[in-house]
Amino acid sequence: MAEHIDRSESQRSLDLITLGRAGIDLYGEQIGGRLEDMASFAKYVGGSPTNTAVGGARLGLNTALITRVGHDHFGHFLIEELAREGVETSGMIVDPDRLTALAVLGIRDPDTFPLIFFRENCADMALTAEDIDPALIARARALLVNGTHLSQPGVFAASLKAAELMKAQGGQVVFDIDYRPVLWGLASKANGEDRFVASGRVTQELQRILPLCDLIVGTEEEIHILGGTTDTVAALRAIRARTTALLVCKRGAEGCVAFPGGVPDSLDDGVVGRGFPIEVFNVLGAGDAFMAGFLRGWLRDLPLETCCELANACGALVVSRHGCAPAMASWDELQVFLAGTWPHRLRDSAELEQLHWSSNRHLDHDDLTVLAIDHRSQFEDLIAELGVGDAKAVAHFKNLALKAVDRMAKGDRRYGLLLDGRFGARALEAAADLPYWIGRPIEEPGSRPIAFEGSPDVAATLREWPINHVVKCLVFYHPDDDAEMRARQDRQILRLFDACRTTRHEFLLEIIASKHGPVDSDTIARVIDHVYGLGVYPDWWKLEPTSDPQAWAASQAAILRHDPRCRGIVLLGLSAPQEEILAGIAAAAPFSLVKGFAVGRTIFQDVAARWLRQEIDDDGAVQQLTANLRVLADGWRAARDSRAAA
Numbered sequence: 006m007a008e009h010i011d012r013s014e015s016q017r018s019l020d021l022i023t024l025g026r027a028g029i030d031l032y033g034e035q036i037g038g039r040l041e042d043m044a045s046f047a048k049y050v051g052g053s054p055t056n057t058a059v060g061g062a063r064l065g066l067n068t069a070l071i072t073r074v075g076h077d078h079f080g081h082f083l084i085e086e087l088a089r090e091g092v093e094t095s096g097m098i099v100d101p102d103r104l105t106a107l108a109v110l111g112i113r114d115p116d117t118f119p120l121i122f123f124r125e126n127c128a129d130m131a132l133t134a135e136d137i138d139p140a141l142i143a144r145a146r147a148l149l150v151n152g153t154h155l156s157q158p159g160v161f162a163a164s165l166k167a168a169e170l171m172k173a174q175g176g177q178v179v180f181d182i183d184y185r186p187v188l189w190g191l192a193s194k195a196n197g198e199d200r201f202v203a204s205g206r207v208t209q210e211l212q213r214i215l216p217l218c219d220l221i222v223g224t225e226e227e228i229h230i231l232g233g234t235t236d237t238v239a240a241l242r243a244i245r246a247r248t249t250a251l252l253v254c255k256r257g258a259e260g261c262v263a264f265p266g267g268v269p270d271s272l273d274d275g276v277v278g279r280g281f282p283i284e285v286f287n288v289l290g291a292g293d294a295f296m297a298g299f300l301r302g303w304l305r306d307l308p309l310e311t312c313c314e315l316a317n318a319c320g321a322l323v324v325s326r327h328g329c330a331p332a333m334a335s336w337d338e339l340q341v342f343l344a345g346t347w348p349h350r351l352r353d354s355a356e357l358e359q360l361h362w363s364s365n366r367h368l369d370h371d372d373l374t375v376l377a378i379d380h381r382s383q384f385e386d387l388i389a390e391l392g393v394g395d396a397k398a399v400a401h402f403k404n405l406a407l408k409a410v411d412r413m414a415k416g417d418r419r420y421g422l423l424l425d426g427r428f429g430a431r432a433l434e435a436a437a438d439l440p441y442w443i444g445r446p447i448e449e450p451g452s453r454p455i456a457f458e459g460s461p462d463v464a465a466t467l468r469e470w471p472i473n474h475v476v477k478c479l480v481f482y483h484p485d486d487d488a489e490m491r492a493r494q495d496r497q498i499l500r501l502f503d504a505c506r507t508t509r510h511e512f513l514l515e516i517i518a519s520k521h522g523p524v525d526s527d528t529i530a531r532v533i534d535h536v537y538g539l540g541v542y543p544d545w546w547k548l549e550p551t552s553d554p555q556a557w558a559a560s561q562a563a564i565l566r567h568d569p570r571c572r573g574i575v576l577l578g579l580s581a582p583q584e585e586i587l588a589g590i591a592a593a594a595p596f597s598l599v600k601g602f603a604v605g606r607t608i609f610q611d612v613a614a615r616w617l618r619q620e621i622d623d624d625g626a627v628q629q630l631t632a633n634l635r636v637l638a639d640g641w642r643a644a645r646d647s648r649a650a651a
């Protein structure tokens with residue numbers, strides 16, 4: 006029995022429901038080689054209708070997905086990731102008896118994209134008509150059905166039922182012909198990438214859905230299979246004889262052409278929109294992005310030329326990137342793309358890539374209170390000073406810190422921890438099951454010029470970190486440092502930023518200037534300007550508290566000038582007494598980019614010393630850590646509330 010989970014997170018009305026396959030794409034990370042020679046794979050959300058649901062959500066459509074996923078890690082990932090993308094997941098059924106589908110993909114050369122489907126008896130192909138919840142369909146104005154699924158009787162019945170319900174309520178049915186011969190048993194199992202094998206049976210099955218359709222989208226080859234002939238105009242006319250739907254033919258680099266009525270003798274005489282020919286990096290997913298872009302226009306009643314333009318732009322952006330779903334454009338990104346001029350090798354545009362990253366980042370953290378306990382040398386010093394304790398004890402204490410945060414936060418995602426991999430590895434592992442924000446230091450403690458822990462290749466170190474660990478790097482940086490010191494630190498910061506983007510980790514840059522020179526109202530703003538000038542866009546800044554409002558105003562203005570989408574600033578503590586931290590919080594709180602704090606020793610130093618000396622036990626330590634954290638968190642929230650009130 007499949008499990009229906011109540012994930013009706015909202016009862017909002019939906020623009021679009023997509024129906025069909027949802028799987029994992031394992032995407033070869035090496036470019037230009039055979040799948041045989043791939044060494045590593047990136048894990049992404051995949052499956053054509055799922056990609057379109059993500060693409061549509063990023064463009065501002067309210068989307069939902071009807072599918073089945075396995076009761077396995079990948080199935081859970083799909084549900085979690087789609088929820089993060091803003092796709093409603095209440096129609097995603099967990100199938101206890103089947104595994105989540107899998108596709109392995111590679112970028113061999115600009116014309117070859119090997120693809121292997123692992124989808125025999127997989128969860129999404131077991132979708133049945135009973136899985137269609139009329140109440141969910143009733144909330145939407147359009148349904149997207151994919152042709153590939155019509156190869157399975159159960160999925161066919163599910164698609165038909167959903168489409169009939171949609172029609173009955175006056176909604177619109179969209180058909181992505183989406184022909185994958187291998188899934189009809191017409192190509193060898195290893196040739197998932199084959200796009201065309203003529204088959205009267207497939208044509209007949211696909212045509213059964215035509216009377217229900219309002220919009221039909223396909224490549225020329227897909228038009229051929231649906232129309233039953235390899236003459237494109239004749240195929241379009243054969244389709245037109247069976248439906249009044251708007252027909253859209255995708256033409257790769259040439260864009261697309263649409264036929265709202267009769268089909269002219271030449272394809273070029275249909276309706277077209279602006280195209281964006283760019284250098285092909287990866288065509289996989291372009292069609293799904295195209296569909297999302299087209300629907301963003303069509304479901305908002307924009308002119309047909311505009312629908313085609315939006316679709317072409319979305320397709321082009323995906324052609325320039327690795328991955329299908331993660332490559333989809335946000336609405337803001339699309340606007341900037343449409344308004345600008347770009348290199349033919351689109352992926353060379355750092356501006357677009359940064360915009361893509363920052364406008365598609367998941368979850369807002371508008372309020373963040375973090376216990377920073379990533380200290381390493383300070384714990385070594387403490388042990389040496391007290392003459393008690395060892396690395397094992399420190400590791401245990403870091404677990405207590407996690408317990409303290411959990412006790413205080415009780416699942417509230419506004420809390421977090423900074424934990425290191427040296428003493429905090431066990432706590433980091435335990436934190437994986439909890440919902441809190443996790444930051445992790447990469448810097449060699451106290452290093453200046455900044456050096457990184459682990460491999461000399463920092464990207465190699467980050468590859469071993471779970472994707473949700475925010476990379477924190479403390480740099481002792483003063484704008485008046487000598488030129489050589491600055492140049493060496495700049496190179497390292499740039500290297501780290503590049504590594505973070507490569508491995509898809511968020512980056513928190515902590516700047517401490519006060520230890521290496523005088524600090525006035527524009528010292529930190531000068532550092533911030535300089536860092537952006539390097540082409541480095543930290544997701545987060547961690548900055549020293551100051552009671553000088555001009556300094557805060559200058560820092561905030563510098564960040565907003567370069568990166569209005571920056572997640573924000575958290576305050577650091579520098580071991581200051583509690584009252585001083587509270588005063589620092591109060592001074593910073595009026596500035597909207599300040600999102601909270603990441604404070605350590607003020608919260609844990611005395612508790613750690615007493616615990617190491619065995620003056621308090623584990624529970625006592627957790628209690629005191631919780632109490633100290635609570636004072637600062639309450640102080641922050643009170644200050645933040647008065648900001649909101651002002």
Ligand SMILES: Nc1ncnc2c1ncn2[C@@H]1O[C@H](COP(=O)(O)OP(=O)(O)OP(=O)(O)O)[C@@H](O)[C@H]1O
Pocket residue numbers: 224254255256257258259260261281282283284285288289290291292293295316317318319320321324
């Ligand atoms: N080289 C390119 N330059 C610009 N735009 C492109 C390029 N290739 C594809 N596109 C855009 O993406 C759209 C879809 O691409 P394509 O025709 O390859 O679809 P598809 O075969 O369905 O893709 P998929 O691999 O996702 O199945 C095109 O209609 C066009 O708008």
Ligand SMILES: O=C(O)C[C@@H](O)[C@H](O)C(=O)CO
Pocket residue numbers: 026028029030050051052053054056108289290291292293329330
């Ligand atoms: O649609 C599929 O099943 C294949 C995908 O997993 C992949 O995302 C793709 O090729 C999208 O067109």
